[in-house]
Amino acid sequence: MVARMHHSASPRKGRTGRPRSVETDHAILRATRAALVDLGWGRLTMSDVAARAGVAKTTLYRRWANKNELVVDAVAVLFDELELPDRGCLQSDIEGVVLQFGALLARPETKTALMAVVAESTTDEALRERIRSAIVDRQKRLVVLGRERAQQRGELPPDDTGPEGELAAAQAVGLIFDVIAGAIVHRTLVTAEPVDPAWAHQFSTVLLAGLRGLS
Amino acid sequence: MVARMHHSASPRKGRTGRPRSVETDHAILRATRAALVDLGWGRLTMSDVAARAGVAKTTLYRRWANKNELVVDAVAVLFDELELPDRGCLQSDIEGVVLQFGALLARPETKTALMAVVAESTTDEALRERIRSAIVDRQKRLVVLGRERAQQRGELPPDDTGPEGELAAAQAVGLIFDVIAGAIVHRTLVTAEPVDPAWAHQFSTVLLAGLRGLS
């Protein structure tokens, strides 16, 4: 008899009892991000989040199974702000999104939380799945979109048609995403140096040359 | 009353009392890795490590300031196993080291620990420094070495001479390292798919094309 956890897509027709407050959800997520900024992942506590949100600890646990899942959701919405600017050419587009992503990772609430939940996810399959669906897969759209736009401009050759062409395209998207996201994360969190315009330019130059070499 | 912490290089002449057992160090680090394998970072406890090593908790804290630093050291030695094979051409060399790095990150003790300590390091300057010195900087040698070897073979142009040339070279090493390490980490931990020969080949193809585009 597993408790129903969070976010049933349907508006739960036929359900009885007092409905969950939707605003409470947002208040909790907001409070979580604020706590991340102030305290960082390591010192963030559920009690503190509850207090900031003006909510009982029970309410947190009724909606999220644990700290990790809460933090993933709290951070995930920030990633949805990313978008692919149309700056006229592929290199500029890449530089733009790299800078955005770098700026996002530089924010204390993402910096401290992202790697922590990824680390936990190595021993928690449910968490890994939540990260993938809430963050990773949602951002691959940027790569797909950039690729399409460049193909329309003629900067990249069109996809091969047919099933093996689609497979190759999907693999390419995965690889490129790993390279872009990985490099930015590594620079920000491990090397601990900023993703500034100069770096973004250098990186996108390398990447673009690499992409041309793919085909 | 600051405790003298760990690893004075000199055999500290003139000190009296019972000396620390060197074998104990290795036993603790071994126990730490074993605990990481069994429990993962999140569930690993100092008491458990102490018990596995047949040692008192006191002994741990006399040698490492806290859990994070212990784990960094326990994992760091694994990275020293990496080496750059000479397979005759740059692309093969890259593929070789990518596969090694991928295999290393696939091991449970690194997978679970690395991102965790990186996450902690965002709010712990001392820890960040220890990660850099114990892991990151030590592995940049691979990039430097591979670059030199490729230059000798004529696969890459020689560095510009003069101070601004050296600076550019250092920057390039940093960038390349972020790209390689970042991509592998991201594929392993976030995308959660294996770094196999096919991926290594595709990745090194892109990277090599990118490198040629750098100059």
Add this chain to the structure above:
Amino acid sequence: MVARMHHSASPRKGRTGRPRSVETDHAILRATRAALVDLGWGRLTMSDVAARAGVAKTTLYRRWANKNELVVDAVAVLFDELELPDRGCLQSDIEGVVLQFGALLARPETKTALMAVVAESTTDEALRERIRSAIVDRQKRLVVLGRERAQQRGELPPDDTGPEGELAAAQAVGLIFDVIAGAIVHRTLVTAEPVDPAWAHQFSTVLLAGLRGLS
């Protein structure tokens, strides 16, 4: 906005809206006793009682202010079963009622609940009053009745007439009640040995000798 609480004797004319179900009251009290048997006072929960009674928690709290008051009422009705048998002589009458009382306190629902609510009553005046009116005072009738019957039989001297005589009689009733009820409760709950015929006989012998010494 004080809620109207429970058991207005009058059928409250002039009120509209759906009336409370009377059967629900009994179902709840029955469920409470069942829960006491199964769980004991300490582990009994309001949710559990509600579930057993097939009723919402709200319904409980609409009728009783809190757990303590509910339990007092649930247990109180059991005490009304006590009666003074006419066995022909005072000593036999006492033995009879002692055995009845002993049997009642041996039942798990009273055993576990009675002392608990008494304990709570030390810091809850309303609860103490409810216990007194629902249980204690109602059972003093047994002492009064037995006394009268014995006086009619000539086993005890008649009360002194006049105000000071009545006072003395009331005091005597109080004392005797404390002795009887106290001894049985203590034997059952503290000494934890049964109130069997042998003990009842010995006790009533002592008590009767004591009573004769009173006058």
Add this chain to the structure above:
Amino acid sequence: MVARMHHSASPRKGRTGRPRSVETDHAILRATRAALVDLGWGRLTMSDVAARAGVAKTTLYRRWANKNELVVDAVAVLFDELELPDRGCLQSDIEGVVLQFGALLARPETKTALMAVVAESTTDEALRERIRSAIVDRQKRLVVLGRERAQQRGELPPDDTGPEGELAAAQAVGLIFDVIAGAIVHRTLVTAEPVDPAWAHQFSTVLLAGLRGLS
């Protein structure tokens, strides 16, 4: 693997590690009584006791399995203060000890706690045993002593010799203890009226007459 709980009689020779502080034991028991006075059983919390004692909650749980056992021990020592005064005749002796017992039960720390733990003991065999050994059995000495003294004075007949005589004496002690303790507890906690000299006199008169009727 049950943890060793509290008060091994032996001074535990051959044990290693930091020994438990004995003073801490007393500080905790003192704090518990203070909390009982201020808050009563129902509102007393382990955290509060720990804070009052200047001790971590862990330390409490290392020594007592739960709140109930702690409170029993905290209250038990108070009962050891009771003693049988030698006032020259049995009735006076009884009155003296009744008043003492009444005064003890009137204290907030005993009043609120005693019945609560007795109530819990109905569903907790270990607790019942602890109450018996820590409180009940220790106070039976008063009955035994008073009886002996009265026999020496010739106020009561000597015990029958022989095994059945001893059994009868033991039973009598049990009965008398139930009557005395029960009556005082009932008057104090249920009837909620004071055990004053007048009541003590009346009660002891009845009791004494009853005792004479026993033989």
Add this chain to the structure above:
DNA sequence: CTTTAATCGAGACGGTACGTCCGGTCTTATG
């Protein structure tokens, strides 16, 4: 037959204590 004002089941909610766990320090006795 509608209106009205309550009751009812379900369950979310704020609050608070529970008993457990762990990090890191301190105190013993023994090398």
Add this chain to the structure above:
DNA sequence: CATAAGACCGGACGTACCGTCTCGATTAAAG
């Protein structure tokens, strides 16, 4: 001195229960 053992403080964890609240759905009696 180092060491093993384990007590200790502090504080977060996730659970449980109390008593309140908010829903939508009933249900009797009054109009």
